[in-house]
Amino acid sequence: MNEIKPSQSIGIRKSLVDGPEKVSGKAKYSSDFMPIGCLVGRIFRSPVAHAEIIKVDIEEAKLLPGVKAVITGDETDEPFGILPIARFEFPLARDKVRYRGEPVACVAAIDVETAQKAIDLIKFKYKELPAYFTSKDAMAEGTVDLHDHRPRNIEREVDFELGEVDKGLSDADFVIEESFNCAEVCQVQSEPHAAIAEYDAEREFITVRASTQVPYYDHLMLAKVLKMDEAQIRVVKPFVGGGFGCRTESLNVTLICALVARAANGTVRLTVSREETFITHRGRPETDIEMQIGVKKDGTITAVDYTAIQRGGAYSGYGVVTILYSGGLLFGLYDLTAVRYKGFRVLTNTPPPGAMRGHGITNVRYAFEALLDKIATKLKIDAIEIRRKNLLKGPNYETLNEMFINSYGLPECLDWVEKESQWNQRKGKMGKFRGLGVACGHYISGASKPVNWTGEPHATVHLKLDWDGSITILTGAPEIGQGSSTMTTQCAAEVLGLDMSRFQIITSDSKLTPKDNGSYSSRVTYMVGNATIDAATNLKKILIEAAARKLDANPDDVECLGEYYSAGSQDEGLTFNEVVTAALEGTGTITVKGNFDTLPESWGTKKYRGGAVSGSMAYAYAAQVVEVSVDPDTAEIKVERVWAAQDVGKALNPLSVEGQIEGSVWMGMGQAISEGTLYHNGLGITNSMLDYRVPTIIESPPIEVGIIESIDPNGPFGAKEAGETSLIAFIPALTNAVADAIGVRPTDLPVTPDKLMELMEKNTNNAKSVT
């Protein structure tokens, strides 16, 4: 007999378990459900940015043949919102509209043409109010408040000082400061928002399928706005075409769909256009940052003092968390001994941003890394050296704001990019209009305190083993393209020593799968991965005990080899199916569960209000070197090459990890050089894929990926975050490379050719006036 070995799944390049459905066109996304008799929903949106609603006249629309329901803000007086402390948005506007495109009414009709005709019959009477499109205007003296309970339009002000900042600054040999502006950006995930809701009046039951990253939060918000018992609601997440954070809170599209389905007493499909998807927004807010860093001559940072102002749009969403992250997550990358932060989240008459990939820290990290680079140039210290100078004295390090760092692969990341990019040989010798830049970043592996604290474990996974020998993984973790279903399958297969083909996975159906908080803040691999390991370990124990009974052996002597269980070498042993039969005897189908909970020491600081926000069980680290060229005639930037190293703890699936890192770099590139929304009197003028300009395949640079494995002590097989950190590092690495290439430093994002041309012109003019 050949030597029997358990099958291995972890650390091996595995293609997606749901790949075949995706390439065959069989994968069904929310808008692909079209049951017979299904109605079509269409939203009437506000034509103005700020107004008191006088009347929404829907009488004529209702009378149009083929129209089954027309609803307005009168449909529900329950507000929704991700944060219990900041719920003041309604699915359909009541009393006031606060941004252009805000939903005002919704029609359900037999087809899209009829729905559109009904929309055209709606008469919207309103009284315009002054509208504010910039943070500055909204915060000015004498403005009209968007919300009565938010004076001066400040959603949240954060103010903390940890360590002695004034002393740090006066002890410094140099203090350098700079202002930065980062444009608002959107996720532009490939699937526009969609939902389909099926209302059953007789049972008073509603089933909702939606493109979401957080079916559980949708469930809560549906119950709230529909005023229905949670148990009478079923939320299913079909295939989802990406998210990157725009679906980490309940979206009005989903809630409106459910409301109108109930009003029509039927099934309604609501698919919004690309433009409406831009308007629904929840991207990264426009951010203005002023930052000062003090350093010693040798590059040691003595203090950081900064302010961040975020244009928060008309409603809170995740806003309070975003502005807190912008402070809390400054820590944990470098050894900082004194930090002062002032943050302002401002309410404006623009669509509300949300929790985009690299939530809260991306823009602040950009400012910090750009400034650090400037300092290095001033001090004539190598840009990698200055970063080494300020590394944490860890792992096993506690930051000023009480974040615990248990694994820290940043030094290795820096070594890797330095070597692979031939930094030392090439930096400063790139010739005209070519440059190299470096930067670092880090990110959490799930927030240790969830936004909705219930006392339940952070993650629960069920494994169902049945007579046929197949194991079904039941998880609420929403697969949205990040590969969570593959990851979970790998974890379960590894523990049980079985091939992944033994497993099926069912995700995110509230009547079948255990509750899960959702796919956001890079929590799934860490938390759901650990819960899966726990569940599989529990199942393995049951199987070993069953095998022991059958083999008349002591469970401790039974060895699990996946497809084969034995108790010693002379023993015949049992096949997996025989063990399953033995295990089911007397009990029937087995369902086991596994849990994961965070450790209290990772719950963040109480030193300032909101300090719990940046606490996480583990932090991933990235260093990147970017090589660019700049066209002297047109100021176009070309990203020539990227070296991206990331400490992911352990690459459970190197194929997916590479995909996540490359995808992050590439998305960061969009924000750095071409993406940004623009509004004209509140009207979005970049709300199409043509005008918003995500990079295309041609702009996609060669990316060398360096996977660093620091093996986190608490991560699943040592793993941590892999899908956000590299985005954060890219942006400053790019601008630092541009500065190296042309000798002037861009400060505002995106660095478009017209902005760069202006800088270059100024620079040559300055040079001319000197000579």
Next chain:
Amino acid sequence: MTIQFYLNGELRREDAVSPTTTVLDYLRVSAGKTGTKEGCAEGDCGACTIVVVRKNGDDEPLYEAVNSCLLILPQLDGANVVTVEGLARDGHFDPVQTAMVESDGTQCGFCTPGFIMALFALRQGNEKITDGTIHDALAGNLCRCTGYRPIVQAAHQACQDATKDLYGELSPLIPGEGYEHNHQKFFAPQNLSQLAEMRTDYPKAMILAGGTDLGLLFSKDRDPLEAIIYTSSVAELGEIEETKDYLEIGAAVTYTRILPYFERLYPSFATLITRIGSRQIRNVGTIGGNIGTASPIGDTLPCLIALDAMLTLYSKTGSRELPLEDFFIEYRKTDLKPGEFIKSIRIPKLKNKQKFRAYKISKRYDQDISSVIGAYRIEIDGLRVKDIRIAFGGMAEIPKRAVACEGAILDKEWVEDTALKAGLAVTTDFKPLSDHRASKDYRLCVAANLFIRLYRDLTDAEDLMEVVAA
């Protein structure tokens, strides 16, 4: 009247669909083929890509990727259409599908059917597979998850498999001459006189060529147009004539068909053509449509003006010729008279010493509207510039000659200083506007700098972008 076509090898006949139904809506809603996705409904994302198989002159099948969101159903009359559902055969994936799974070329999967179809078309073609051709074939497909590298890898892997697909063996259907449903008319005239007739009989009817500009009326505005005259089946409008002096292109010739001619005759123009939209757009979009749209940033227009192209306009009462530069009157207003349409455009060939260059400046390389287009036909004799024609797009409300710039160059020595002086003349010729594509200053600055680029391009000046190799 019916519209008939093959869908994944199966003959379909439709007679109860509005002619302004987009192919995408038809596939998803009426035919239940939801594998084809809607990501934008504007031709920008490629999620809706399907493949249309047609036969070339030698009866060989050509596989062309197109955006189903911008096509309306009658445009498929007689076509052989393949969607993602039609690729797997006998329980086996097409090599493209297998490669996409294996290389991790799909993450969320929403863009994937579109990529698969674009790659399917590439794999069935005879192109040499390089990173360059793959980029070109996929420039119209956006993926927000992967960063593309795994997709490029999948393309290389899949295209090694040379097995031919069977759809190419279907014998072509004969397209009809039109379609009507609930007072909506779609005419598909077969020859010039029929077209001229209809143009007079239905003065309000919209002329439709590829529909890459007009398609938005259907996909976004859902405009139930009453009458449409489709030019694609008009034999004369599909002709390409090459003589020793000129190249004459019928108004309904697609970018894809004309590209090989341009590669040979005006290589710089050809490069610019490959940056118009994407393959999906170029497979249906026409130069006639670009001229008809008369946008100040239509990419071919400054090029054609600089090349001194001549339009032939046709109507029931006869035809007339007009230099293209005189066709544009003011913003989006042309000299087209009632009953007239564009028959063809004639481009003189470059003479011995004439050189042609075109530069497109946009924020993205592909799939982008230009901020500035500069086009130059120049004849240098020894050191002296004997002849020069320059036209710009994006600098005024219409595509326009740069007369002052030309003056600064004509009869001068072709030295760097001349190029610099010509650049300075840009402000005399143009007063551009600022918009979200580019600021006024940027436009002026770049237009001036393009003369330096032209100078460098035509003279072997030292390459400014010297690099220390990695």
